[in-house]
Amino acid sequence: WLIWTGKVWEWDMGGVRIAKLAKKTTRNIYREAADELDDDMRKELVKHARATERQVRLDAMIKSAESEPGIAVSLADLDANHWLLNVGNGTIGLRTGVLKPHDRADMITEILPIDHDAEATSAEWDTFLYRIFNDNSDLIAYIQRALGYSITGDQSEQAFFFCYGSGFNGKSTLLNACRLVVGNYATQVPPTAFMVDKTRRGGPDEAIASLKNKRLVCSTELEDGQRLSVSLVKRMTGGEPLWCEHKFERGYNFQPTHKLWLSGNHEPVITDTT
Template sequence: MSNMNIDNNVGALGITPPPVTTLGVQPNAPTLPAHINDSFDATTSAIFIANYGDNHRYIRDEERWLHWDGRHWNTDIKAQQLSDALEDMRNKLIANQSNYHLKEIAKKLANQRSLSQIKKHLESRNELSLLSYDCDSHEHLCALENAVYNTDTNQLVYDPVRIRPLFLTRRFPVAYSPDATCPSWEAFLRQIFCADEELIRFVQKAVGLSLSGKVLEEKLFFAYGSGANGKTTFFEVLNRIFGSFHQEIDSTILIKSKVQDQRLALENMANLRGIRFATSNEIPERATYNDMIIKQLCSRDMIAAKVVFKSVTPFMPTHKLWIRSNHKPLFNVHDGGMMRRICLVPFAYKVPESERIERFEDTLIREKAGILKWIVDGWKLYQKEGMKLLPESMKTALNEYAHECDSLKQFIEERYIIADYATTALKDFTANYNTWCKENNFRSSNARTLASELRAEGYEIAVGHGNARNIKGLGLIE
């Protein structure tokens, strides 16, 4: 049995929710407001709020309605649930033959213009209004199909009375079961990770991190490997499990280009609000990471984002970023901020053609309850162990990756000797380096940047005659 605690008390949520009235059980006769001789809008709204208000909320800054279905808050597409509730209210008012004013309201509600008018009025009522930051604002909570999970305490709360006032609109579309298993999923992981139990354990913890809305690790999880290695299946399954906590972002914002699309970057960042599991697919060959964007997306710092036709809105990040690709983007290995962020997860296995199963994710997703428990167990492993120690396979892969990206080191190894007696002019070194970069599809650099990187590697830059700068310890191979 799992060591998951089940607690329906408010303390299990780690917050104190506001009081709740009903659970949406609609009376046969509507509750009436104190004054029914007010305007049509005011009276009708008051009746609606008294009888149906607990189950409906309007998010003003996003101009959309939410509806409580008894267990979850859902976006009310085209306000259909609101319309149904108003229709139900009208039928009950018609049945109430004792009050002239109520019968008049019921007649008006049959008119489409009056119905649209009352919907508009309900949007302005403070009792029903929220702002987007009122929703999904508890970083330690995540809604599941049958409960809410507190990642701070590892407790589950099942009581809808306690869940409704939290306004959790994102959820895993999977019910938690402490006894669920996922033997096919675990066999799949052993296959694609070459039975490397240390690597599998790390991946489980890394995925488990996305249960929490807290950014506990400023990491970029980079899933790399050539085709037919299980990457696509792995992410397709997880994307389905994470449900509305998952968001795909455009890979073009993650790489450098001659013309950066700032609007696209801001819009993609806006889509990350409230997300726990962010993914991006396929980086072009020989592309270079946009260091600034990567650092911003893999950080605890506030993100500035923008929705079309709206102002820039900052928010605190909750996501963990995964990139999957058949190609390794270049990055500045001399930038400590990038080096400490990148976690290269090697997908080294190649599934034999005879063993490939079309849409294998559809088979694995049958174990969704067990996979959710695997993710929860990964979160608990992270709480216990952290992830400071990388598996040996990841260390090796990252070192190889860093060397492939280290154009300066490769250039020196090819063109220079390293000796105490040697010296070379920084100006000549820079010119030779940029020519080499052009030939090898690396980005060129300037003397100032190269001098800084050379010093970081332990080389001394001395000023000689005429203020010419020379690199000590390097000599051009003749």
């Protein structure tokens, strides 16, 4: 089940909140009985409420609700607009920059942990960027565009980004800061997920499954000599649907929305440059 919070659709893990709503329905029947003036009708309502609050009846109520018109949705309907970004005080249209009120019809299941402020500035952040990029304003402008592109769900550029350099030069700080700001739209995966692994078999790949609905995907601390799985990276950045599966669950395809950001003190080995 998904529950609308007023800002975002949240997954009801374990069905806890839908169970509370079912119990609330029972309490409403009791309230209706309390307001009923007719004695016979009041007794019938109380009898109905007592029967309804039994666990088997509550479970049946929830099960019955699943088939009600407008309740069931397809996974493809969720987060379908890749140019919307949900924040604390509204939803930003990334093509226009316009902030609009939260709308349940957008079917968004992710949200940033911050409010949007179009006039916000940060001298400390600017100083950090100029320090780690050696006052190269052109490079800074490129990085800012790349990070801006990374918060969209668009994959038309078919690109991934690799931050390379010696230790303690700001790579991880940059990506960690961006990942924290982007909140649930971001995730971090181990670099081995994108490297050639001769021991990997055809079983469920949890790393790929974790990318669904993400925008910014970070992977840090590549080890010396690791060989990039070019075919896998092409699949992850090509814009085509990805197949994934969780252990003990049925697999499915999803439309990728993420941009990969790798970083490390060592360059990965790339044997295919086509």
